[in-house]
Amino acid sequence: MQVLAERWVLTLALSDGAQPYPAPLFYALVAPHSIGDHAAPLLVVASDPDSHHGQLAGLGPTPAAAAVYLETEAVGELRGAQLQGQLIREQRSSPAAAAALRRAYLARHAVAEPVLASGRHRLYALVVTWAKLTDNRIGLGRHLVARFDGAWSEVKPSPP
Numbered sequence: 001m002q003v004l005a006e007r008w009v010l011t012l013a014l015s016d017g018a019q020p021y022p023a024p025l026f027y028a029l030v031a032p033h034s035i036g037d038h039a040a041p042l043l044v045v046a047s048d049p050d051s052h053h054g055q056l057a058g059l060g061p062t063p064a065a066a067a068v069y070l071e072t073e074a075v076g077e078l079r080g081a082q083l084q085g086q087l088i089r090e091q092r093s094s095p096a097a098a099a100a101l102r103r104a105y106l107a108r109h110a111v112a113e114p115v116l117a118s119g120r121h122r123l124y125a126l127v128v129t130w131a132k133l134t135d136n137r138i139g140l141g142r143h144l145v146a147r148f149d150g151a152w153s154e155v156k157p158s159p160p
Helices: 001-008 052-057 095-108 110-116
Strands: 009-015 022-032 041-045 064-069 080-091 120-133 143-147
Touching: 001 064, 001 080, 009 041, 009 052, 009 080, 022 052, 022 095, 041 052, 041 095, 041 110, 052 064, 064 120, 095 110, 095 120
Parallel strands: none
Antiparallel strands: 009 022, 009 064, 022 041, 041 120, 064 080, 080 120, 120 143
């Protein structure tokens, strides 16, 4: 989680069924078990639901992948994470969880308050189910992998 806490931009990848679509987004990290019950970290992003990736995400849960890396010119200092999980729009969470997601995002990106207040952008939570950490400081080619239960107690069931 330290690598995720050190960064604030991720590349989110969604698919239209035929092609992957990557989008760079600011994110905020939410620690496990801090907004309802979730064993995995949550990464909160904001986006316009009418954007291409917003349309691909829908209300979710939508399979998603993401990557976060620390920029460096020193090979021995490369650190980052590759992630997989489910992307869920804030409307699918309880009102208390949606408010907590907003607080977490604005605590990290206060400049986004007017954009969120305008109502055009929505928050999405990436519920991480798989993570691969790259940290060349502990050895080149050495990767730590973690798997998480993707359940999050704050997600409302899909409408029929």
